[in-house]
Amino acid sequence: MVVQSVDRAIEILELLLREGEAGITEIADELGVHKSTASRLVYTLQARDLVEQHGDRGRFTIGIGMLRFAGAVTGQIDLARLGTPLCESLAEKLGETVNIAVLDGAVAINVSQARGTSAVAAQNWTGQRTPLHATSSGKVLLASMDEQDQERVLAGELTAYTPNTIVEPDELRTVLKRVAEDGYATCFEELEPGLHAVAVEVLGATGEVAAAFSASGPAYRLSRKRIRQIARELRAAAAELSGQLGYIN
Amino acid sequence: MVVQSVDRAIEILELLLREGEAGITEIADELGVHKSTASRLVYTLQARDLVEQHGDRGRFTIGIGMLRFAGAVTGQIDLARLGTPLCESLAEKLGETVNIAVLDGAVAINVSQARGTSAVAAQNWTGQRTPLHATSSGKVLLASMDEQDQERVLAGELTAYTPNTIVEPDELRTVLKRVAEDGYATCFEELEPGLHAVAVEVLGATGEVAAAFSASGPAYRLSRKRIRQIARELRAAAAELSGQLGYIN
């Protein structure tokens, strides 16, 4: 029941998301369609601002019209709707940046964020995808996967973002075991220099891990001792969110 | 050259954005297509997480997959990335809705928004285009244009949105001179009844006007006196954002 041309248009969006930018010929090759077909599909997306062109040749990207949908999504999905107030109160309490992230294929995607009063980081992670292996949220989500899915991620490329990023599969396996035991995951300058983070799991109605709830801040403020304290706060908030999502312990 | 079925799928996304949620029958009515057509188009969007259903009956909404695309856009725009935190802190301080808008052809387009605690308006302007002549941001951007570009806009249609909209080119020229002198622009029920707004310019690295920073709220709260106070706050925040963008005064 898939409408093929619509599916192709979505495939174009996914391609632009992956590649950053592409031209008509490249898009046609990737889709396995004729250039004129690709041109028309892109034209349709462009007419609605979902795709835009930077320059005359080859540089189509996701368009600014997509921004309109971001607020709608975060206002509507339960995790964002229910979790955002919790994010905000926790950010105020901790003074750090608090995020909720969910699994999206082989990456984590942030669906909610609130910044605390001490937060210096300018980055808004909402809607941004982050690598599973290099973030505290990602490790929580990885640890919750069945072994087959987990191995699939570990078999992929574990990109180094800093000298601290865990890129050895064996090391990551050990870390994930520890996450399961500790009930929280940490990240010490593995994604960005100077950035520490800690995350715990949020359970959905059926008891499966629905999301990761995390707090992040500069290394100088997030010592290992403080991280453990924050993990406790996160766990309490996560339990409340789990309850709101329908989980009964 | 529009691919009709793709256009219809996009129309469905726009409808869900407008309405919040809708069922297959309502979508079919709005598009003027048969129910089975609407069902197939929605199915295709749903298969790719661009649409999701809450419950069994009637409650289709925008899906989380759209967030991925929105995230790609915000990650690319420095203004949105750097300006959003400032938006948020200013919205909290002022209690009003704060926006950042950039020039996009002959319209302003909002790239960031934060709502204050007093904000009653449900409208999310992010990603939306607004007319230059009828908004405070638009006037700031207009005033920053060279005379040739400015005259091109003034020679176009100046649509009346309310009885207060400035539609006479001469009157608008006078207003733009005033904007340049005052260092801020205002909007008194020119776009929507009951809506007042004030905007200041944000300078980019080279000193050119990169964006407009605005605050808006209901007429009963935004008196002319309060507008002048808010303009001062906006100017301070805009100076900070300009600095972040690389402008050295």
Next chain:
DNA sequence: CCCTCCAGTTGCTTAATAAGAAACTCTGAG
């Protein structure tokens, strides 16, 4: 200067796919 390559677009043809209609299934309300 001409030629080649590559970007994207346009016009035409046609067949494949999308669309419409009708029938179906399921659920909830009266």
Next chain:
DNA sequence: CTCAGAGTTTCTTATTAAGCAACTGGAGGG
């Protein structure tokens, strides 16, 4: 129980999307 309304499925067909070939324009090289 019936009926209305939700969404889905099957079938038919015509309309629309897709493919092909030609086109336009720009850049680079000889």
